[in-house]
Amino acid sequence: MKTLIRRGTIALVLLGAAALSGCAADAQTTVASDCVPASKFNTLHEGKLSVVGPDYPPLFTYQNSKIDGVDGKILESFAKANCLELDVKVLPAAGVIEAVKGRQADVAAGGWYPTEERAKIVNQSEPAYGDPAVLVGKNPSGQIEDYEGKTIGTTQGYLWVDDLVKWAGDKAKLYQSPDAVYQDLLNGRIDVAMMAVNEAAGRLDQSPDSGLSYVEMAETPLIEATQHPSVTNLPHTKGNTELTEAINSHLEKIRNDGSLAKILGDFGIDESQAKPESE
Incomplete structure (x- = not known):
């Protein structure tokens, strides 16, 4: 677990919360009327998956209504599989987890490490990929x-x-x-x-x-x-166990079909990190 200030502290929480209204945008996603979701779960806003993250290439970027980066592509495919439009917000890293805690977003992007402290305020997914x-x-x-x-x-x-x-x-x-x-x-x-x-x-x-x-x-x-290489996860709203199960199911699917490895490779990360060892 990495405890870098830009990923762990909340010194900029108030600034980040205030910025939410100015940094939100709907991604260009069109959901087919006959779309059948892979999983059943509730989100904060019906029909939308609210994503928040820092500008942090190669893991997460959002420019010109385009979500990108490793986590961005994972969540884009997750939203598509579950017939959801993306609603994306960009915040300073210090405000991201607090935004999810405060139910201003469904899920956080940006290479977050699972920690016991974060587990007290958000749900955490299974390991997504390694970050050794x-x-x-x-x-x-x-x-x-x-x-x-x-x-x-x-x-x-x-x-x-x-x-x-x-x-x-x-x-x-x-x-x-x-x-x-x-x-x-x-x-x-x-x-x-x-x-x-x-x-x-x-x-x-x-x-x-x-x-x-x-x-x-x-x-x-x-x-x-x-001896214990770090792994990332996708933190999401506390208590939403159905969302946890859905994210975990999607991670398993894209891991098994090779698309997660391809996403990593596209961003210059060793594809073997698609199958990380749990901490």
Whole structure:
């Protein structure tokens, strides 16, 4: 479980709630009159699935009435399978879970990790896909031990930060955002970056000529997070067990028919993450 500020705190909740009315839009979805839903469940607004998420490529984006990103495509297919139109809202990450808690949206998008704390205020689906730690660099090694004495950059808030600092000491360089990590890697200020796979994939996709690549970290006792790789889920309204069952059923379907792996691959994420190990 990653506890990055942009995914876990609620410092911007009031700002986010106020922004809901200004950032909502109906996606261009047409439901056929003879459509038969795959599952039966209630949503906050009849005939619509309300989705909220941060602008967070490659996992979730919404521009020009088009939902995109890994979670966006999953939820687009879920809505279609259940004869629902999409109603999409974009918020700062700190306000997303609170919006679902406050019943302003049915489901949250954006690569959310399941946690015990979140389970108190929202329902959580089964794991959707893996989001393990990777090392990013020029022909990177997956063995963190190979970078002893090298400068390793990562974002503050990850579960692995304490272990990394304990092992690397002052060679561990902490940043406020993944973008800052990646920029310093591009500019040669650090030797390697330790990132979540979705963050690495998105940035590499935007700079295909960088000469950089990523490799999943090998399990090591030095970094506990490598022993229990993170997974994502789709948080949704508390108490709506039928929605939970429907989301889980859809995830199982697209996992089994290969479409989830294809979605991941389309966004530069290893297709094997479609079958994650539960934490």
